[in-house]
Amino acid sequence: MKVERLDHYGRGIIKKDGKIGFIKNALEQEDIEYELIKEHKNYFEGISKSISNESKDRVKPQCNEYLICGGCNLLHMNDELKVKFKQDKIFNILEKLNTKINELVYSSQYNYRNKVVLHVQNGKIGLYKDKSNELIEVNDCLLLSKKINEIIKVLKDYVKEERKIKTITIKLGNITEEVMIIVEGEIERYYKLLDLCNVLIINDKVITDQESIISYIGDKRYYVSKNSFFQVNYDISTKIYEKVKSYIKEMGSKNVLDLYCGVGTIGIFIADAVExxxxxxxxxxAVKDANKNMRLNNIDNISFRLGKVEDLIQDIKGIYDTVVVDPPRGGLDKKVIDSLIEINPKNIIYVSCDIMTLRRDLEMLNEEYNIIEVTPYDMFPNTFHVETVMVLEKKDV
Ligand SMILES: C[S@@+](CC[C@H](N)C(=O)[O-])C[C@H]1O[C@@H](n2cnc3c(N)ncnc32)[C@H](O)[C@@H]1O
Incomplete structure (x- = not known):
């Protein structure tokens, strides 16, 4: 079958008997034979088994588990195609919004992740095979930071004796390289783990004196505890926050709302530029961490509220000239969009990790706001995900 083009997940699109197929490890214009993975009512999924005319953009994946692991999606593409794929994806999805789209900002392709959730099964530790609960052992994962890979090597022997552990999460502090290990399941002897980490948490119980790690973004320091979200890629999150801060300065923002603020990361990063x-x-x-982080960075012009944005935003009145939103993949609740329009800020800065929900939200905000520009960031290299920062400005009435 001839591959027509790529879909938004980096799979090759083919057509067979009028039905559309999405094929892993297949590039545009390649002629492939494929193995069927799953047949659906209106489409099917497969994986290429042989390719008769390899694309000039194809490279040999640097990982033996690539085709079975769900972690990476683009390892068979050369670096130029990886960038083009993400750039095209953003163009195609945001085309109708008629906005200026800057070039993809990227940094190192490998060893960037500061967090991983590992599964343990039958004395082995690893990740799940794509769309299944079958374990693939991790051997020097290309995405994980080198320090996390070193820890996993030690854990391989450890889990041979501790077979009732279910998951082990590792979080690594940027720059500080402080390590948090979170274990779920039954465990007999944990003292060996103490040599590997600064913070050990077993089934919600903090074993060590220290209960959070310190991580950096730019020159700001942040406490991060077990349940708090923290960006996984140091270089790119620093670039994103610097971009947000440059907008804030350019716009002369004074009163800023930081919605979905996590451990206070963006708010603290920009605090010295606003009132x-x-x-x-x-x-x-995360809110407890955020309050500690405010003191850690000697900042006193920021406060935090605990609760759902969609509930708390209803009581917020319009002193805010700029609102920064950084929601999870589901994007903004309709109630949040209505309240944003009522608060009536001059600018909205939307940091998004899901381009489809971003487009949906923008279609609603578009009546009241002009989209000034979008910048895509390669926060998750070698996967199909793209992070974007977008700035909106209130339309003149
Ligand atoms: C993508 S993270 C961004 C965090 C932070 N801005 C940062 O850069 O680290 C989204 C955050 O929203 C929080 N969150 C999810 N749903 C929420 C809701 N309905 N109301 C408030 N916060 C929410 C999550 O706990 C998480 O901390």
Whole structure:
């Protein structure tokens, strides 16, 4: 079958008997034979088995588990195609919005992740095979930071004796290289783990004196505890926050709302450029971290509220000239969009990790706001995900 083009997940699109197929490890214009993975009512999924005319953009994946693991999607593409794929994806999805789209900002392709959730099964530790609960052992994962890979090597022997562990999560502090290990399941002897980490948490119980790690973004330091969200890629999150701060300075923002603020990351990063910031976040531990982070960075013009944005935003009145939103993949609740329009800020800065929900939200905000520009960021190299920062400006009435 001839591959027509790529879909938004980096799979090759083919047509067979009028039905559309999405094929892993297949590039545009290649002629492939494929193995069927799953037949659906209106489409099918497969994986290429042989290719008769390999694309000039194809490279040999640097990982033996690539075709069975769900972690990476683009390892068979050369670097130029990886960039083009993400750039085209953003263009195609945002085309109708008629906005300026800057070039993809990228950094190192490998060893960037500071967090991983590993599964343990039958004395082995690894990741799940794509769309299944079958374990693939991790051998020097290309995406994980080198320090995390070193820890996994030690854990391989450890889990041979501790077979009742279910998951082990590792979080690594940027720059500080402090390590948090979170174990779920039954465990007999944990003292060996203490040599590997600064913070050990077993089934919600903190074993060590220290209960959070310190991580950096740019020159700001942040406490991160077990349940708190933290960006996985140091280089790119630093670039994103610098971009947000440059907008804030350019726009002369004074009162800023930081919605979905996590451990206060963006608000604290921009605080010295504005008069005051209010952050809203639903995870209690993250808000506790955020208050500690404010003191850690000697900042006193920021405060945080615990709760759902969609609930708390209803009571917020319009002193805010700029609102920064950084929601999870589901994007903004309709109630949040209505309230944003009522608060009536001059600018909205939308940091998004899901381009489809971003487009949906923009279609609603578009009546009141002009989209000034979008910048895509390669926060998750070698996967199909793209992070974007977009700035909106209130339309003149
Ligand atoms: C993509 S993260 C961004 C965090 C932060 N801005 C950062 O850069 O680290 C989204 C955050 O929104 C929080 N969250 C999810 N749903 C929420 C809701 N309905 N209301 C408030 N916060 C929410 C999550 O706990 C998470 O901390």
């Amino acid at each position: 005051n910031v209010l952050g809203i976040e639903v995870v209690e531990d």
